[in-house]
Amino acid sequence: MSVVYQVRHETHYRYDSEVSLAHNRAMLTPRRLVHQHLLSSSLSTQPDTGYRDTFIDVFGNTVQSFSIERPHRELIILAESLVEVHPRAGQLSLGGIPPWEHCAELAHDDAGPERIFCHDSPFAVGTPEIAAYAAPSFPPGRSLAEAVSDLTSRIHRDFVYQPGATTIGTPAAEVLHRRAGVCQDFAHLQLACLRSVGLAARYVSGYLETRPPAGQARLTGADASHAWCSVRQLDGTWLDLDPTNDLIGPSSHITVAWGRDYGDVAPIAGVIFAGRVGSTLKVAVDITRVDAPAL
């Protein structure tokens, strides 16, 4: 049975001095996918945008680019959407059954744009240490599904979820060294691991419902944007891997955008022009189930 979620994502910037001009870009509109229907979505700002443009980026994500062109001291960006998520009858498709080496070979021979997901990206640069960490999960002949499942569990087991242990710019190698981080760090590390054995892997930004399905334990933690990664299988489909929560092919994740790493899909990025450029940021995300789906 499908579930309809209401997502409310509010970003609030306060500036140290008056800002005369701000350029922003937001990637907050959930993607339209086979299992995920976007029923509605809106973006509003306070103060109002002077100019706004929506476009689809190279990965098919929706990007809103806007500017605030009058003096302001704070900026609120509110994104709301209504998403219907269908349970996926096992993302573990036939493509996950063959040995992982076959997937890596396929990725290597690919001349399509997805080839880009095999390469280092600014936030997920491979190192010999990362390759060494990944290797035990990929013995010869193991099926892709088993191998990536093992890797996901190992990252989940070996690393401590610890907000504040890292910053946005912490490289994957540093995460490996510290053995701690938040979801995007684990996603970046796993990306670098998967790419180190030649697999195509991408970073996914989205949301996660915190209300438990019936009969299961309550999931702890405040609502927030979430990040995980995804690996390409032999049949060309992608399998989501959530190392933060040790989940393979999770069913209740809401997918917003994907790219090579965080840098391609940051929910909000911006540039301001002001005398002094200090600012503080508060983000609030709420995911609620809408009981009667708007049909």
Added chain:
Amino acid sequence: MIGSGPQASAPLVVVPRGDLAELHALTRRRLRSRGLASPRLDHHVSRTLDPRPRLIGADSWRELEAATEQRLRLISALADDLYGAQRTIRAGIVAADIVFANPGYALAAHGWQPASRHRVALAAFDFRHEPGHGWVAVADRLTAPTELGRTLENREVLTQLLPSDLQQHRVRRLGHFQACLRRALNAMAPHGTDSPRVLLLSPGRAHPGHGELAELARLLGYTVAEATDLTVRHGQLFLSSLAGLEPVHVLGRFVPDRGADPLELPGEGSTGIAGIVAAARRGTVTVANALGIGLLESAALGPSWPALCHHLLGEELRTADADRWWCGDDGHRAAVHERLATLELHPLAPDGAVIDARHADQATLEELHRRIDARPTMWSARVPAPPGTTMIRTYAVFDGVEVTVLPGGFATEVGQAGVSADVWVPHGEGSRFVDLPVRLSGLHQVDFADSLPSQAGEAMYLLGRLLERAEAVVRLCRTVLDRAEQEPRPDMPPWLTDLTDAVDRITGRPYGGGAAVDTVDEALRDPIRHDALPGTVSQLLSCAASARELLSMEVWDGLSRVRESVQQLAEHDLRIDIGMARYQLDRMLGDLASVSGVIHESMVEGPGWHLLDLGRRLERAKQLVSLLGTLLHGGPGPVPDETLEALLTTGVSLVAYRRRHRSDLELDAVLAILLLDPSNPRSVRHALGRLVTDLAELPDPQRGDGRAATYGRAKDLHDFVAGLRADALANRATAGGNGEGLGRTLLRIATGLDEIGEALQDVYLRHVTMARLPRDAAAGRLPTTSAPAPGYRR
């Protein structure tokens, strides 16, 4: 290769000269006087021009021209494909990794077409000639096709030096190409733009490449701007000029992709124009060459060009590339390992440093072998040209339909950094292109006279101040030298001490006392102190370099002579050769006057001129008030004649005084002529009057009433000075300290001048600071949200 006459097949022949030494000297002089050699005082060795042009044979040129033309079409077609359908990758002609592993592949540029429809407008290509192979392509320069300004400049210089040689060899002229370039850039404007505004984007006024670009802008009649002069509003690019925001339709950029836009093409820190990618994507502005074009410069593409040419153009590639290997190919990688010590390694990243393995020791070589094996896709290699090889850079412009090749080029020799030679292409049967006149028709005439980028405005204002300050230092030092010589007494009289104090004050030296000659020596020769003469002239030259496109060539003539004088002074101890110093000071005053004359007689009185004049008047008034304050500091008793005479000499008013007053020097008359006389161009009142006029002439920058307030301040101060009475001031001065003495009046004027200076900076030059200070960034990047995840267990 110095040979006889030009042969049709000869690649490059040095045109022989008998009078070489003399020609070299003349060339150096010409370049220096144009300010191109180096704007800096301390740079003696810089870029020079070999006065012997390289004459290319007609047949050889035909090959090179066709190769250039083909290469531009090829690159343009490949750029369209790689940022579009990527058929060449799917067809296996370009290895996927050369694009997808390449940091130069700009994702933000993928999937949309620039408003111009074509991605390359101007390109530069480096070739070398190899016996047996003909012309070999070495590098393609697309993000910043540099040295075009210098190429045109070289020709201008040689046209002056060797007019008859040009005639004799029937050398093709370059004017046609400039017209084609202008037409092509204008034609790139978004559809429906009536009068396109084209701007050249410089990497920054302090960047070594700026001068050359400003030269190009000057020749083409475009404005040159830097990123901080530009702003995107409402999805459109604007030049932030003194007159307000002006829409820009075509941006000829000479900066790399990386860092072009802090939002979508970020580099280190916050550089670039925020929102330029969005504006280009929307089609309100064309960036030429297109964003992302850096990918096409990749050396890794080298081995693929022949197949690409076949596939995209259906033609054979006209020139081979220099032997190149891309290590992502296993066969190539083996070849590179085999001969690594003879190669030059190019990283795939466009801003990565090239590594010359020829000079590497064994350990470094092993390290390089390892690095290649660790990431083979990231490396390509080629055999570098041996020292002494002549390289030639050609230029071509593409308007979307036709390619025009510059009939000439920029020749350099490997191992001879900074030396270039002009390439001469003779008229002949060989040329496919006929230089028909190009008309820029169909464009509305727009008067850009009021358009001045804020950064250029600041440079003009500072230039005015520095010109005046340099003159003040020179005049004061000359006065002191004259007086000190005439003064036989061993102990310094108080008036001379006052004069040396004034020298210390203007040059920012802590009052040192000391003999007058020592003080002057330091003022004129101290290379360290910022406000001593060398420092002032050095700042002056760099300001002039920043504002180069606004200044006429004659200004550089004068400034280069000023520089020579400063260098001469630096080499001679004043105490030993005082005559030499006085000669140089006189010369400098003449040269500074000639610069002023050119500025007044040959420059359009637009906002740039008014800012320069403002800077100059403000500084003149400040220096004179400061001098009066130092010399008439209100001690009891009458002011000595020597002081009054020094004041008049330094204030260039002694002759006027003598003609007007037949009496001896009197304080009130001196004050009247220096402070209050509206007809004396050296007086404070005159300077204030000019300030008021200049402010009234500046365009309203629409920044509230800041302009009105500044104008009001200047007017008030002017009226205050106009209302002063010389006899009253003189009485107060001699009476000493009664009521509002002369000192206080001077202080009030000085404070008023400082306030005007600050207001000016605030209103007209707000976002810029003095060039010397580290610049406070005006653009900050917001922190982007982190994504803390729920600690959620299965």
